[in-house]
Amino acid sequence: MRTVFVLGGARSGKTAFSEALAGESGLDRHYVATGRAWDDEMRARIDRHRAMRGRTWMTHETPLGLTQTLRSELSPARVVLVDCLTLWVTNLMMEEQGDAAIDAAFDDLVAVIQDPAGPLILVSNEVGLGIVPENSMARAFRDHAGRLHQKIAAAADEVYFIAAGLPLKMKG
Numbered sequence: 001m002r003t004v005f006v007l008g009g010a011r012s013g014k015t016a017f018s019e020a021l022a023g024e025s026g027l028d029r030h031y032v033a034t035g036r037a038w039d040d041e042m043r044a045r046i047d048r049h050r051a052m053r054g055r056t057w058m059t060h061e062t063p064l065g066l067t068q069t070l071r072s073e074l075s076p077a078r079v080v081l082v083d084c085l086t087l088w089v090t091n092l093m094m095e096e097q098g099d100a101a102i103d104a105a106f107d108d109l110v111a112v113i114q115d116p117a118g119p120l121i122l123v124s125n126e127v128g129l130g131i132v133p134e135n136s137m138a139r140a141f142r143d144h145a146g147r148l149h150q151k152i153a154a155a156a157d158e159v160y161f162i163a164a165g166l167p168l169k170m171k172g
Contacts, residue, residue, distance in 0.1 A: 003113045004121045004172075005152050008162030009129070017162055018081055018121045019053075025119055028078040031057040032069055034088040063091045067108040074117035085124035085152070089144050093137070102144055110151050122152060126161070 004021060008014040022029050031053060037043035050059065058078075062069040066088055073080050082088075092102050113120060128146045133139045153159045158172030 002119060002157040003116055003155065004119075004158045004160070005149075005156035006121060006123045006160045006162060006167075007126050007149060007153075009126055012162045013165035014123050014125075014160075014162040015083055016165070017160065017167055018083065018123050021121055022079045022081050025079040027119065029057045030073050030078050030080045031059045032062050032066065032073070032080060032082040033059055034063055034066065034082065034084060034091065036063045036087070036091060063088070064095065067105070067112050070109075070112045070116075070120070074112075074120060076118045079119040079121065081121040081123065083123040085122060085148060086127060086145050089141065089148060093141060093144070103147075106148050106151055109148075110155050113152065114155050122156070124149060124152070 004018075006014045006018045006021075033046070033049070035042065035046055035049075037046055053059065060069050060073060066082065070080065070082070089102070092105055097105070113122070124145070126149070127142050128149075133142060153171065156171065159170040161168045161170055
């Protein structure tokens with residue numbers, strides 16, 4: 001396993017699928033969590049995820065410095081799972097980084113995954129299958145996520161789309 005990209009809708013089963021893939025590797029498992037606790041509901045969700053992973057994972061809370069974390073944590077002796085890229089995009093946008101800075105962050109991530117120092121699984125929400133959002137920020141988010149997904153899918157060795165808990169292998 002080199003770089004695997006797992007894409008799907010909310011509650012599609014993509015994290016469970018990705019965690020199972022990581023477990024099958026037999027390597028030490030490192031979880032890079034990009035979520036931020038913006039409110040009580042998100043804080044509770046993050047706590048639930050931590051508890052479900054238990055002590056079998058080394059967790060790295062990384063809302064922004066994703067490529068730096070990957071450069072330091074990727075190793076042939078461990079599998080690294082990033083969950084999720086769309087939360088990372090949200091964090092970049094909430095930091096009011098402009099389009100050029102966001103695109104540069106995407107390019108930095110692609111550079112890391114094109115030649116990873118160890119097995120890597122990237123999880124993201126597909127947000128482009130629905131209606132056109134009503135406001136400009138939501139449209140910008142959808143557009144950023146779509147551009148990022150295309151870049152990641154092109155660079156990844158394997159790509160899966162998950163729907164209703166069922167994986168569809170799209171590449172590799």
